[in-house]
Amino acid sequence: MIISNKILNIDDYYFDVFMSVSEALTGFPLNELQATGLAETYYTHILENLQAATFVDFLTVSKNVFENSFTADQLKNSIASEIMADPGLNDIAGKVITLWYLGTWEGAYVNDLSYKEGLVWNVMHSHPPGAKQPGYKSWAIKPVNSNL
Secondary structure (H helix, E strand, O other), X not given: OOXXXXXXXXXXXXXXXXXXXXXXXXXXXXXXXXXXXXXXXXHHHHHHHXXXXXXXXXXXXXXXXHHOOOOHHHHHHHHHHHXXXXXXXXXXXXXXXXXXXXXXXXXXXOOHHHHHOOHHHHHOOOOOOOOOOOOOOHHHOOOOOOOO
């Protein structure tokens, strides 16, 4: 896994690491995370709501994991042993995962878009109620992966 190039003209070096670790933790490709339109918002939200040193420590460990992993299995094992096994880093990783999937940080939505663009809707092959309707007569189409 290679740390991505600069995204959204953000000069902060750690943004690239944040996006790469987000990709690894969520299982969603980088382009799908970027397509939410929330990458920069999430990054700055975390910076505003976590002590900078704590977030930098998480990103530094993540960077080292990527630099020392040459296969997908090595990356998975390194994330498990270096990030998930450490209670403090595990807590941050869980918050990052929740942020991408639900659009929330410590129980509150980051903004209106974070609800609409939560990855959970893609996983469920659904839409966020009241925000992105599926379209007229969509109920007549069989659900994805339906055994009906």
